[in-house]
Amino acid sequence: MRPFDQDFAFARALGMKMVERGEGRCTMAIDINAEQHFSPQRAAHGGVAYSLADSAMGGALTSLLPDDQWCATLEIKFNYHVRVAEGRLTCEAAVVHRGKRIANVEARLYQDDRLVSSANGNFAIFAAPAA
Template sequence: MAKESRPPMGFQLLVGFDMTERGEGFSRCELEVEEKHLNPHGVVHGGVVYTLADTGMGAAVYSVLEPHESCATIELKVVYIAPVRAGRLVCESRVLHRGRRVIVLESEVRNGDRLAAKALGTFAVIANSNQGGEDGQ
């Protein structure tokens, strides 16, 4: 069951990506490449791709957490496969393993039909002491 979407805020607004789909252990986020996303060489900055993977994985994690749990990124490795200069980036993230304390995920970032990057991440499962939701409230 997909969790209710909320409007873009904070860092998501700054970078300019949209969370377009969330399901059980899955998420998709998308970004239309703009000049602000490019490095001095005219290629999308690696941090933009990393941000899509990290945020997409976080959304996929939240879909498998209990209401009293939250998460934090432990580590994330990105393999940059092809440069991106323009177009739309689509990041699909999937939970590979959900343990009691650790969740392992993968992401693929595509530019059209072209694979731009693959990522593997590990997230910690944290018990909320305040019983808050994904925004800590």
């Protein structure tokens, strides 16, 4: 399995951390702080949770792909359930179904053991471009 977070500058910029990855599953986390992640409404910007989910979902799928295949997000349905405050936000993602060209992946995001968001998405699987 190739490394997932190597050279992933966007994830590092937001403060995402890989917790665990393998066998079609991926857990990532981010420590939410007001200065870096809050919207004017004094809650974490929705894009932070979405980005964490999208990244973890991609991590779950790539854990199943050989080195000569890549994936890309086709679409994600994202549900915001409750406000995300300061503290650790954790996303647990798992591949639901992997076909030859399309995979379905789901994610659950938790803060203090409380479900705050959920997502389900489809990802394209394709040959990695030649180096």
